[in-house]
Amino acid sequence: MDSEDALAKVKEASEAVRETARNVRQGLEEGQPPGQGLTFLRDVVREAPLPALLVAFMLGCLVARR
Structure with missing residues (x-):
């Protein structure tokens, strides 16, 4: 598989997502x-995506520790 095929597959997968x-x-x-x-x-997430990501990360850490 050459790089053009790989790039085409990545673009196809990206469009599907x-x-x-x-x-x-x-x-x-x-x-x-x-x-x-x-x-x-x-x-809230649309207005402030980075703080929302931080809160989600911290909640994930708390849940993972239990």
């Missing part, structure tokens, strides 16, 4: 009324 994420996001938006917990969490 984007399409899946788009479908999941659309399904979540259609299925959830505003004001719900996940809607609030999604909005």
Whole structure:
């Protein structure tokens, strides 16, 4: 397999992941009324992604230690 084949496969996989994420996001938006917990969490993460990532990491560390 040469680099062009590998690059084409990576692009294909990347597009598949984007399409899946788009479908999941659309399904979540259609299925959830505003004001719900996940809607609030999604909005917070969009406004401040790095602090949300830090909180998720710390919660993961706490759960992993138990």
